[in-house]
Amino acid sequence: MFARVSGLALAAALIGSAAQAAPSTAQVAAAAKAVQPKVVAWRRDIHEHPELGNQEVRTAALVAKELRALGFEVREGVGRTGVVGVLKGGKPGKVVALRADMDALPVEEKTGLPFASKVTAPWEGKTLPVMHACGHDTHVAMLLGAATVLAGMKAQIPGTVVVLFQPAEEGSQAGEEGGALLMIRDGALDHPKVDAIFGLHIGPGEAHALNYRAGGFYAGSDRLTITVKGKQTHGARPWAGVDMASVAADIVQAFNQLSARQVDVGASPTVLTVATINMGVRNNIIPEDLTMTGTLRTFNAERRAEVIDKVQKTVAAIGERYGAKAQAVFTQPYPVTRNDLxxxxxxxxxxxQASPGKVDDQAALVTGAEDFSRYGEKVPAVFIQLGGRPASVPAATAPANHSPYFDVDEAVFETGVKAEVLLALDYLAKK
Structure with missing residues (x-):
């Protein structure tokens, strides 16, 4: 009888020990597969109900509800509409964070999906169609999936996992604050103190592929606003005023020449884009005012300063040549996203382990920008790309992020969930 009791006690001890061991890759994979239907459902729900930056009220409420049901400590209203979830593992250890962005874009969806967005919302004085054209719906869904997997392994986690659901990554409306900077200011990295953070972004690359590079990865960006004040006149008498269309055309052409001929294109990539030109209300009136907006993308502080100086001097000179007052202002700066070495x-x-044979650690520089870079200024950070292009779509014609046709293969969500969970667990185990 004694031997039998001892054997049972030993078996119980072994089972208890196994239960407390670090989760295996197979366990993570099985859990990611199990949660995949929920991830797809979350993604489709969020995709059908997109919200612009600093307006993510419905999305934030969904996230907070799901995290509380999983046993996370939840803080809402961080950085306006952001949500922070904290999962304390069964063992002491470091603190690792995972981040997803929640905001959509003022884009009219043309995917034809059964859950396509029909939402409109106010943005900088206009009511516009809204779409998740950059995959943030998938980011939220995958991080909720990762949170679900991690919650199921809570007792085995040696440390704490913080999940950050961030608003306004695409930038807030003119005159507003938002995004990572405001999340950080509201203590997103401080309660508890985060030791490292990982982020993931979906794109039109090969499905299930994961890529990144050490050091600078995504470009730094600045929002460009050009204002020109001239003299209104009749469209039949352009010489009696300032021809704003010619001013705009000269500025665009000057920018194309500047970024291709006035800076060393081999030393560091530079992108200078004019995306909007607003002037006039009638076909035969040359207006008094012109506004242009665009973006600057650079990869180092020296190039950024050089181009900003050239742009401001160029715009002022063109305005002066036409007898107008013109100025260029740069706002909403995002630093270069640098992956901790x-x-x-x-x-x-x-x-x-998340995507065997499909990992590239020498990814090309990305001229897109990310305010994930703000977290990297505070704690060690790594940002990773996940390919989501459906197999039926050729690489050459795949719609890019911000396209009204942007869509992804939902099967890759399982890979994204595994990647986020394994990164968190491995970091905590190593530390």
Whole structure:
């Protein structure tokens, strides 16, 4: 009888020990597969109900509800509409964060999906159609999936996992604050103190592919606003005023020449884009005012300063030549997204567990920008791309992020969930 009791006690001890062991890759994979239907459902719901930056009220409420049901400590209203969830593991250890952005874009959806957006919302004085054209709906859904998997392994986690659901990554409306900077200011990295953070972004790359690079990865960006004050006149008498269309055309052409001929294109990539030109209300009236907006993308502080100086001087000179007053102002700066060298050095084998044979740690520079860079200014950070292009779509014609046709293969969500969970667990285990 004694031997039998001892055997039962030993078996119980072994089971208890196994239960407390670090989760295996197979366990993570099985849990990610199990939660995949919920991830797809979350994504489709969020996609059908998109919200612009600093307006993510419905999305934030959904996130908070799901996190509370999983047993996370939840803080709402962080950085306006952001949500922070905290999961304390069963063992002491470091604190790792995972981040997803929640905001959509003022884009009219043309995907034809059964859950396509029909939403409109106010943006900078206009009511516009809204769409998740950059995949933030998938980011939220995948991070909720990762939170679900991690909650199921809580007792085995050696440390704490913080999940950040951030508003306004695409930038807030003119005159507003928002995004990562405001989340940080509201203590998103401080309660508890985060030791490292990982982020993931979906795009039109090969499905299930994961890529990143150490050091500078995504460009820094600045919002460009050009204002020109001239003299209104009849469309039949342009010489009696300032021809704003010619001013706008000269500025655009000057920018194209500036970014291709006035800076060393081999030393560092530079993109200078004019995206909007607003002037006039009638076909035969040359207006008094012209406004142009665009974006600047650079990869180092020296190039940024150089181009800003050239742009401001060029715009002022063109205005003066036409007898107008013109100025260029740069706002909403995002720093270059830099992947921490030490973290980047060990994550490839971790990502290989999530997507075997499809990990590239020498990814090309990305001229897109990300305010995830703000977290990297405070704590070690790594940002990763996940390919989501459906197999039926050729790479050459795949709609890019911000396209009204942007869509992804939902099967890749399972890969994204695995990647986020494994990165968090491996970091905590190593630390």
């Amino acid at each position: 030490a973290l980047s050095a060990w994550i490839k084998p971790v990502l290989e």
